Amino acid sequence: MHIMPQIKPITIYRLAWRNLAQKPFRTTCLIIMTLLFSASLFGGSILTKNLNDGIAGMANRLGADILIVPYGYEKELEVALLRGEPSTFYLKADLAQKIEKIKGITAVSSQLFIASLSAGCCTSKLQLIGFEQSTDFVISPWMKQQLTARLHDNEVVVGSKILADVGDEITFFNHRFRVAAKMDSTGMGFDTSVFMTMDAAYNLMKTADLLSGDVDHIRNYVSSIFIRVDHDYQPKAIVNQIMQKYAVEYNLDFVMTKVMISDIYKWLNSFSVIVYTLAAIFWLLAIVVIFIVYSSTINERKREVGILRILGASRSMLVKMLFIESFIISVIGAIIGIIFATIVLCAFSMLICQSLGLPCINASFSSAITYGLIVFILTLIIAPLASSYSVLSITRTDSYQAYREGE
Amino acid sequence: MNILEVNNVSKNYGSLYALADINMTVGDGKWLSIMGPSGSGKSTLMNIIGCMDKPTSGSVILDGQDITQLSLTDLTVIRRDKIGLIFQQFHLVPYLTALENVMLAQYYHSMVDEKEALNALERVGLHARAKHLPRQLSGGEQQRVCIARALINYPKLILADEPTGNLDEANESLVMNLLHQLHQEGSSIIVVTHSPEVAKHAETTVVLEHGKIAQIIDNLK
Numbered sequence: 001m002h003i004m005p006q007i008k009p010i011t012i013y014r015l016a017w018r019n020l021a022q023k024p025f026r027t028t029c030l031i032i033m034t035l036l037f038s039a040s041l042f043g044g045s046i047l048t049k050n051l052n053d054g055i056a057g058m059a060n061r062l063g064a065d066i067l068i069v070p071y072g073y074e075k076e077l078e079v080a081l082l083r084g085e086p087s088t089f090y091l092k093a094d095l096a097q098k099i100e101k102i103k104g105i106t107a108v109s110s111q112l113f114i115a116s117l118s119a120g121c122c123t124s125k126l127q128l129i130g131f132e133q134s135t136d137f138v139i140s141p142w143m144k145q146q147l148t149a150r151l152h153d154n155e156v157v158v159g160s161k162i163l164a165d166v167g168d169e170i171t172f173f174n175h176r177f178r179v180a181a182k183m184d185s186t187g188m189g190f191d192t193s194v195f196m197t198m199d200a201a202y203n204l205m206k207t208a209d210l211l212s213g214d215v216d217h218i219r220n221y222v223s224s225i226f227i228r229v230d231h232d233y234q235p236k237a238i239v240n241q242i243m244q245k246y247a248v249e250y251n252l253d254f255v256m257t258k259v260m261i262s263d264i265y266k267w268l269n270s271f272s273v274i275v276y277t278l279a280a281i282f283w284l285l286a287i288v289v290i291f292i293v294y295s296s297t298i299n300e301r302k303r304e305v306g307i308l309r310i311l312g313a314s315r316s317m318l319v320k321m322l323f324i325e326s327f328i329i330s331v332i333g334a335i336i337g338i339i340f341a342t343i344v345l346c347a348f349s350m351l352i353c354q355s356l357g358l359p360c361i362n363a364s365f366s367s368a369i370t371y372g373l374i375v376f377i378l379t380l381i382i383a384p385l386a387s388s389y390s391v392l393s394i395t396r397t398d399s400y401q402a403y404r405e406g407e
Numbered sequence: 408m409n410i411l412e413v414n415n416v417s418k419n420y421g422s423l424y425a426l427a428d429i430n431m432t433v434g435d436g437k438w439l440s441i442m443g444p445s446g447s448g449k450s451t452l453m454n455i456i457g458c459m460d461k462p463t464s465g466s467v468i469l470d471g472q473d474i475t476q477l478s479l480t481d482l483t484v485i486r487r488d489k490i491g492l493i494f495q496q497f498h499l500v501p502y503l504t505a506l507e508n509v510m511l512a513q514y515y516h517s518m519v520d521e522k523e524a525l526n527a528l529e530r531v532g533l534h535a536r537a538k539h540l541p542r543q544l545s546g547g548e549q550q551r552v553c554i555a556r557a558l559i560n561y562p563k564l565i566l567a568d569e570p571t572g573n574l575d576e577a578n579e580s581l582v583m584n585l586l587h588q589l590h591q592e593g594s595s596i597i598v599v600t601h602s603p604e605v606a607k608h609a610e611t612t613v614v615l616e617h618g619k620i621a622q623i624i625d626n627l628k
């Protein structure tokens with residue numbers, strides 16, 4: 001009986017694998033080349049998809065066409081809306097009643113923004129938003145389950161990322177609130193916002209001493225007015241009308257959501273162009289590098305393949321073996337690249353979206369699989385394609401020549 | 408019965424005649440040495456007999472079959488089924504262990520049998536080195552692995568092109584002993600060598616000069 005450890009039988013796959021394993025540096029470099037492509041394409045396209053879905057979701061449900069803010073606060077509002085970076089600004093409230101009458105405007109609803117102090121529930125500052133329940137058309141599309149009753153002044157609706165559930169209590173500026181409902185994920189700043197009645201918001205402002213004067217005085221202010229425009233009217237024309245009548249008196253600025261969203265789409269387009277260009281470059285680069293590496297070892301490989309030929313391997317066996325070898329490189333590169341990109345995305349996707357200041361929705365499992373498959377197939381092509389010239393020329397000469405040339 | 412018949416074989420590269428009208432026969436179970444100066448065509452002849460090259464003209468009958476008419480693919484099959492090859496340069500696959508190199512010959516021939524491969528290594532005294540890569544073996548050891556690989560499929564004909572060219576005396580006699588064993592077991596053997604000592608092990612020595620047979624020596628006399 002031999003006490004030799006079990007030796008795996010020789011197969012064409014094993015021969016290919018052993019060859020790769022014997023040249024770890026070369027193999028690693030080739031794998032890294034393919035991995036750069038698979039990781040960049042998979043990561044980039046999923047990120048693009050996340051952003052696209054986030055923006056599409058926002059565009060679909062953001063019912064407002066025009067947002068009015070105090071002059072100079074246009075950016076603050078966009079940032080608060082998209083990123084949830086808390087801010088506080090004021091506008092005289094009576095404007096809302098005045099513009100309601102303008103033809104073409106179908107809905108008007110005001111909101112009051114308050115940047116909270118750090119609350120017990122949350123590590124960072126939150127955006128507290130007072131909204132008008134009777135006129136609201138901005139928040140309600142995102143509600144997971146509709147409120148059965150009107151929101152009381154001691155109740156709040158929380159964004160999807162707020163770590164509180166229905167029934168929990170949260171305290172802001174010493175006021176205690178019960179969580180009455182939780183919103184759907186919006187991918188926007190709403191996810192980290194807390195919504196309450198206007199009255200509750202005014203009371204908070206008073207307590208926090210954000211505006212001087214009594215509550216009745218504070219009631220004269222809101223932060224932003226959300227306007228929905230009839231389909232037959234141009235938001236631009238409506239904005240012009242408001243401008244002419246009230247811009248001077250109220251010192252206004254406007255955010256047109258369609259413009260904002262199409263700007264984001266434009267940006268996203270150039271982002272995806274960069275992603276795909278980069279991936280294409282990596283793809284070509286991998287092919288070129290692998291082609292060069294393989295070509296530079298043709299003579300060395302001819303000798304080695306010549307031995308196999310002399311031992312009785314047919315040409316087709318050798319071609320198969322060499323292609324399996326490059327296939328293994330591609331497969332490993334594809335798998336590691338996709339896994340690597342997945343890990344990076346899981347860890348940083350939200351952070352990336354946040355730092356880009358854009359809404360983001362995590363891609364569904366099925367679309368991740370689809371993208372993964374496409375990337376996998378594109379990566380699979382790389383090494384076999386890049387090595388095909390070498391493989392054919394390594395195996396072309398008959399064994400005798402291979403043996404002589406290797407001498 | 409002859410294992411090999413070489414009839415009017417010529418091989419030319421352009422105007423250069425590497426082999427010119429060679430005629431010879433090797434009887435079943437015989438041992439033949441081929442000697443001659445460098446460039447006299449010894450390796451060319453071995454490559455033709457070993458199904459790795461084709462003559463320009465003439466025929467080679469190996470074990471009753473005319474191999475000059477066969478395609479490269481068929482030659483590959485004949486080579487792996489009937490011939491065991493030993494080279495001066497140790498043609499081992501660099502990324503496979505000694506044992507795997509032996510098993511490789513089995514793989515292309517028929518079926519991989521690890522036990523048998525280990526036995527072959529044992530015969531050449533390298534059982535303990537089975538797991539070593541070629542570069543971890545000395546020249547003599549590599550040559551012995553080549554022999555183990557050549558004998559693993561019980562070839563009818565063993566072709567050895569300067570099998571001891573790179574070896575010291577001790578290793579040379581080890582290799583020659585192995586060839587003797589194979590010879591005794593019935594294999595026919597053709598050895599190309601520059602060494603008269605090595606050549607003497609054969610029953611017959613053929614001397615080539617300028618691609619022609621210059622002399623045939625009967626070593627038994």
Ligand SMILES: Nc1ncnc2c1ncn2[C@@H]1O[C@H](COP(=O)(O)OP(=O)(O)OP(=O)(O)O)[C@@H](O)[C@H]1O
Pocket residue numbers: 420423424425443444445446447448449450451452
């Ligand atoms: N592929 C080839 N192309 C051109 N000439 C060749 C080729 N192969 C061999 N020759 C020539 O054929 C002649 C015989 O070569 P061969 O290798 O058979 O010599 P040899 O007897 O084995 O010599 P050595 O003892 O040095 O090994 C030499 O002159 C060599 O240059």
Ligand SMILES: [Mg+2]
Pocket residue numbers: 449450451568
């Ligand atoms: Mg020679």
